[in-house]
Amino acid sequence: MPIEIKMPALSPTMEEGTLAKWLIKAGDTVSSGDLMAEIETDKATMEFEAVDEGVISEILVAEGTDNVKVGTVIAILTQEGEAAAPKAASKAEAAPSEAKPEPTPAPVAPAPAAAAPVAVAPIATGDRIKASPLARRIAAAKSVDLATLTGTGPNGRIIKADVEAAGSGTAASAPAATSVKAAPAAPAAPEAPRSTAPVAWDDTIPHQIDKLSNMRKTIARRLTEAKSTIPHIYLTVDIRLDALLKLRGELNKALEPRGVKLSVNDLLIKALGVALIQVPKCNVTFLGDQLVTYSRADIAVAVSIPGGLITPIIKDAANKSMSAIATEMKGLAARAKDGKLQPAEYQGGTASISNMGMFGIKAFDAVINPPQGMILAVGAGEQRPYVIDGALGIATVMSVTGSFDHRAIDGADGAQLMQALKALVENPLGLLA
Known part of the structure; x- marks a missing residue:
């Protein structure tokens, strides 16, 4: 009996995707576990495996097709001698939909109008x-x-x-x-001016037009939703980095034989995780008439990839060693850039961190990634005049800004979190305890 191969839901939130590439063609024999197609979701391009075995009698959705709804039949799998039946059936189903536009009396309507x-x-x-x-x-x-x-x-x-x-x-x-x-x-x-549609643009200027990927469409939709529906409150602190940089240097020397190298961001992931456990009122999600408070800090880390941004997650960051965080983050970032992350690796998280210090950005305000309640924006560490023990000196300082969902997190609670983070980074031995 013919088997309908349908567009899979590759993540719990996936509603549609792009059939980026077929890895098989009509007439090919497939077995369970064989790779059949590459499907672009709103977060990554993922490989789709065959579940049953048989012969691909017909491919119904061409590669490169956008907005294919989950559950749409994309191909037919048959046993020997069954190839003709599904083709006839699929064309019979398509015929009524194609025939519908024919009786439209469009030329007659304008006369009375x-x-x-x-x-x-x-x-x-x-x-x-x-x-x-x-x-x-x-x-x-x-x-x-x-x-x-x-x-x-x-x-x-x-x-x-x-x-x-x-x-x-x-x-x-x-x-x-x-x-x-x-x-x-x-x-x-x-x-x-009354419309939210884009205004006219000057097409006389040399240009190119690129179709938006599913990822870019999702980023646009979610950021618009976040800024439109979440009342953001921003809290900024300056943090002295000298002690953290010294500890990082010592740890990297000790970890060198194991091939592990800690980045400042690895240490900040750990520090944010510990701070959220210390101030649980900021480790929350707002649900309208309910507030979820998490007992574990899962930190989503913003990673720039071709075509957009993705946030792989370091789970239980507060209780992981910094070497474990560094190793895990290295693997997640590599898979993110290759588009190979699994949904479980980027969905969820209780808070986020976005670091633009490597670009020399001094400070910025990040947009909350719903349904999380906060995100930490990390600026560049730089030498600045700084009061040390009552005297003016030079210190390595960075500015960090927390964006908080003011529906769920009061300003005082957000300030407590920033204070706890500052204390952990300026006295980093507490991260090793």
């Missing part, structure tokens, strides 16, 4: 003339009676162009309204 006085009837509702606020201001400045105008905007609305045409002596007539309806782009320009 053109004959109707479209621009006149909807101009007013009761005694109120329908006009945009900008059109009203211009009309008042030019002493133009709105009641004498024919609107060419949506539903007969009087817009800026109508008033300016009247002010310059050009009569607005029904035929003019009809011509505007045929090309709606012209009257839309004055209304552009």
Whole structure:
């Protein structure tokens, strides 16, 4: 009996994906565990394995197809002698959907629409003339009676162009309204500030246009959601790094025979994990009418990859050694850049850390990664004038900024977390205890 191979859900949140590449073709024999396709999700490109064995009789979704819904049949797997049946069935199913557009009476519809006085009837509702606020201001400045105008905007609305045409002596007539309806782009320009759609761009400048990847679409959607729905509060502290850098140098010498090298970021991951355990009010997720407080600190670490950003997770960072964090982070970062992370390696986390210090960025405000309650933005460590034991000296200092979800975390609790983090970094032996 033919088996339908469907678009898999490669993560709990996946709703659609891009079928990036087929690794098999029609007529190939596959066994359980054979790689069949590469599928691009919103986070990574993942390989899809065969579950059953048989012959690929038909491929229904071409490689490179975007927005393939989870559960969509993408191929048919059969045993010997069953190849013809699924093809006929799949084409029979496709035929009704292709036939639907044929009876559309599109050419007939414009006739009554053109004959109707479209621009006149909807101009007013009761005694109120329908006009945009900008059109009203211009009309008042030019002493133009709105009641004498024919609107060419949506539903007969009087817009800026109508008033300016009247002010310059050009009569607005029904035929003019009809011509505007045929090309709606012209009257839309004055209304552009009301829309969230991108404004027109200058295509006369040399350029290229690239299609957004699923990852970039997801980043755009989630960041818009985060900034629109989460009230961010930002708290910044300056942290002296000299003691941490000294400890890091000593640890790297001791770990050299094991091939382990600690980065400053590895130590900061550990410090944030410990600080969250010390201040559990910041290790939370806001759920509307509920607040989840975590007893473990899983730190999501922002990693830049081609086409976007991904956040692999160091689980239970507070209780892992710094060498374990460094080794794990190295492997996660490598798999992230190759697009080989598994969903369990980047989904979840109780807080995030984003380090842009390697680019020389002194300080920045990071956007919270929902449903987490906070993210730590790490700037560059640099030598600055600093008061040491009551005297002005030179110290290596970095600025770090915590972004907190103010619905769940009060300013005082966020300040406690930043204070705990500062104490751990400036007295780093506490990270070894």
